[in-house]
Amino acid sequence: MAMTRAHPHRGAIRTSIATVCLSGTLEDKLAAAAAAGFDGVEIFENDLIASPASPEEVGRLCADLGLSIELYQPFRDFEAVDEDRLHGGLRRAERKFDVMERLGTSTMLVCSTVSPHAVDDDELAATQLRTLAERAARRGIRIAYEALAWGRFVDTWARSWDVVRRGDHPALGLCLDSFHVLSREPSPAGIAGIPGEKLFFLQLADAPQLSMDVLQWSRHHRLFPGQGAFDLATFLRDVLDTGYSGPLSLEVFNDVFRQSDPNRTAVDAMRSLRTLDEAVEHRHRAATTERAAARPAEATATGPAAGQAAGQAAGALPVAPELTGHAFTELGVDAHSAARVERTLATMGFAHRGQHRSKPVQLWQQGTARVLLNTVGAGDEPGGIAEVRALAVDSVDPASSARRAEALLAPVLPRTRGTAEADLSSVAAPDGTAVFFCRSGAEDHTGWLSDFILTGTEPAGGTGLTRTDHVALTQPFDWFDEASLFYRSVLGLEPHHDTEYAAPFGLMRSRAMTDDERSVRIALNSTLLRRGEWAPGVPDPQHIAFATDDIFGTALAMRERGGEILPVPDNYYDDLDARLALDPDLIARMRACDVLYDQDEHGAFFHLYTEMLGSRVFFEVVQRVGGYAGYGSVNAPVRMAAHRRSRLARR
Ligand SMILES: O=C(O)c1ccc(O)c(O)c1
Numbered sequence: 001m002a003m004t005r006a007h008p009h010r011g012a013i014r015t016s017i018a019t020v021c022l023s024g025t026l027e028d029k030l031a032a033a034a035a036a037g038f039d040g041v042e043i044f045e046n047d048l049i050a051s052p053a054s055p056e057e058v059g060r061l062c063a064d065l066g067l068s069i070e071l072y073q074p075f076r077d078f079e080a081v082d083e084d085r086l087h088g089g090l091r092r093a094e095r096k097f098d099v100m101e102r103l104g105t106s107t108m109l110v111c112s113t114v115s116p117h118a119v120d121d122d123e124l125a126a127t128q129l130r131t132l133a134e135r136a137a138r139r140g141i142r143i144a145y146e147a148l149a150w151g152r153f154v155d156t157w158a159r160s161w162d163v164v165r166r167g168d169h170p171a172l173g174l175c176l177d178s179f180h181v182l183s184r185e186p187s188p189a190g191i192a193g194i195p196g197e198k199l200f201f202l203q204l205a206d207a208p209q210l211s212m213d214v215l216q217w218s219r220h221h222r223l224f225p226g227q228g229a230f231d232l233a234t235f236l237r238d239v240l241d242t243g244y245s246g247p248l249s250l251e252v253f254n255d256v257f258r259q260s261d262p263n264r265t266a267v268d269a270m271r272s273l274r275t276l277d278e279a280v281e282h283r284h285r286a287a288t289t290e291r292a293a294a295r296p297a298e299a300t301a302t303g304p305a306a307g308q309a310a311g312q313a314a315g316a317l318p319v320a321p322e323l324t325g326h327a328f329t330e331l332g333v334d335a336h337s338a339a340r341v342e343r344t345l346a347t348m349g350f351a352h353r354g355q356h357r358s359k360p361v362q363l364w365q366q367g368t369a370r371v372l373l374n375t376v377g378a379g380d381e382p383g384g385i386a387e388v389r390a391l392a393v394d395s396v397d398p399a400s401s402a403r404r405a406e407a408l409l410a411p412v413l414p415r416t417r418g419t420a421e422a423d424l425s426s427v428a429a430p431d432g433t434a435v436f437f438c439r440s441g442a443e444d445h446t447g448w449l450s451d452f453i454l455t456g457t458e459p460a461g462g463t464g465l466t467r468t469d470h471v472a473l474t475q476p477f478d479w480f481d482e483a484s485l486f487y488r489s490v491l492g493l494e495p496h497h498d499t500e501y502a503a504p505f506g507l508m509r510s511r512a513m514t515d516d517e518r519s520v521r522i523a524l525n526s527t528l529l530r531r532g533e534w535a536p537g538v539p540d541p542q543h544i545a546f547a548t549d550d551i552f553g554t555a556l557a558m559r560e561r562g563g564e565i566l567p568v569p570d571n572y573y574d575d576l577d578a579r580l581a582l583d584p585d586l587i588a589r590m591r592a593c594d595v596l597y598d599q600d601e602h603g604a605f606f607h608l609y610t611e612m613l614g615s616r617v618f619f620e621v622v623q624r625v626g627g628y629a630g631y632g633s634v635n636a637p638v639r640m641a642a643h644r645r646s647r648l649a650r651r
């Protein structure tokens with residue numbers, strides 16, 4: 001499906017995905033690309049070679065699926081060689097042109113050579129590419145030349161552009177691949193100066209910032225835009241400014257995606273492209289506004305382009321409505337765990353405020369922190385099931401939030417609606433967690449609280465908890481990048497906290513996302529490697545963190561009510577003293593209350609944990625002082641070891 005928004009310089013943007021991004025056979029990949037709504041594909045040669053279908057049949061299959069074949073790739077190690085090798089290369093190319101003709105595609109990607117037989121002579125490379133382009137042109141084919149970041153000689157976009165310019169043939173143009181460009185030059189200058197008609201193809205990929213061999217980086221760690229560290233919005237903005245009118249094509253080599261359900265990966269890919277498109281649009285608007293402000297006399301000149309973009313935006317992705325907080329978090333509990341979770345909530349100062357009119361769901365509340373306990377069938381988990389089933393955010397416009405989620409291909413969950421029950425929209429996150437969009441204070445159905453028969457009585461004094469600070473979910477290794485893009489794009493959050501740390505049962509990776517106002521925070525954790533069978537910690541723990549303005553007051557009040565706080569070892573406090581030389585009285589108070597500590601350039605962070613409740617859930621209490629932006633992940637290994645210890649003690 002073509003993106004409905006048009007760039008001011010051009011028509012509707014076509015979307016495309018390289019078959020190499022997806023797992024399976026060529027047929028699996030094409031079906032997945034089509035189902036996710038892509039307009040076209042890049043056919044990766046190995047996928048065709050392994051297919052029993054003839055090129056004509058593949059062409060027809062694509063046509064039947066509504067996919068255009070945007071590119072055939074890769075043609076390698078052609079240029080800057082001696083005459084013999086040139087003839088061999090031209091013969092090889094003619095055979096591939098035959099295949100392309102049969103497929104019905106007209107752009108061939110040629111990667112800059114890595115051959116030991118090539119020579120360092122750009123003039124020769126240009127001349128030979130021109131010969132290739134002449135042959136291609138006779139067959140109605142174009143050559144898109146791409147600099148691999150590890151090319152033997154041509155290894156930057158600037159040098160590939162120089163070769164293309166020297167080659168000077170209408171059927172010879174450039175392929176830009178954001179990975180090769182941004183892995184070498186995070187903010188490349190000059191791309192916008194390439195004439196759009198010489199830019200034949202654009203491949204998009206993101207990647208995490210890694211210090212490693214660039215070929216390994218590219219072949220194993222590429223990600224979809226928005227999942228890594230590259231500034232793709234600025235890059236794409238520059239490319240579109242050239243007047244480029246080809247497709248936006250994703251080309252991601254990734255070890256996990258190569259093994260994942262291609263339908264799922266293709267949806268992730270499309271979500272990424274739609275979100276990138278939106279980010280580019282923001283850049284465009286910001287730039288237009290800046291220009292208009294700087295040069296008022298020219299405001300009318302920039303007006304029409306901006307107007308056109310804004311007009312086209314109707315029907316595009318609904319902007320992410322402002323979020324105002326966590327509305328509730330729903331825990332699934334069973335007969336074994338329910339009593340323990342209820343007792344813990346009570347000792348934390350929560351009151352059982354209401355009962356759902358028709359479902360076995362309790363509402364527990366303190367301040368605006370709300371936990372729903374949904375009794376689910378008994379399982380065979382020791383200690384009982386306790387897990388996060390749903391998280392709900394308060395949105396100023398829940399209907400728009402839901403429309404945005406749908407436009408980003410989030411699976412909409414069926415509404416199980418009874419009489420006088422909230423008609424809340426919810427979608428499924430990649431790990432199955434339901435995400436609800438509410439307006440807790442509203443009178444209409446989004447005011448979901450009216451579904452509960454409230455006890456009427458305000459509970460007598462809590463422990464000082466005011467709101468939900470964050471919800472932390474452990475993601476299966478394979479879904480981490482997908483999940484982080486999901487929460488970012490669907491909820492309009494920005495990632496601002498990415499860390500890795502060594503924990504007792506493996507290396508962990510943590511990424512948190514939040515809105516501008518920091519009213520909703522979601523933290524995702526995962527192991528850095530797939531886990532084996534030895535995973536004696538708590539499998540995939542989840543937690544809800546509640547905010548307090550006085551951690552010591554909260555801790556004492558919890559203890560007065562018989563609450564258990566996760567014990568922290570003395571070694572921890574000795575180290576805190578050694579590292580940070582905090583006021584000894586403060587350390588003594590933390591030690592007495594099992595409160596952990598962290599600080600950053602903005603402020604300080606105090607936090608404490610409960611024991612593990614049932615299979616995988618625990619609670620945290622946090623106090624942020626002076627704009628501390630993190631999550632205390634430096635202390636997570638201490639917490640994990642403590643949870644392990646108390647689990648063993650309870651056996
Ligand atoms: O890793 C490679 O060989 C390879 C092939 C084709 C591409 O477009 C690319 O970016 C990399």
Ligand SMILES: [Mg+2]
Nearest residue numbers: 146177203251
């Ligand atoms: Mg490429």
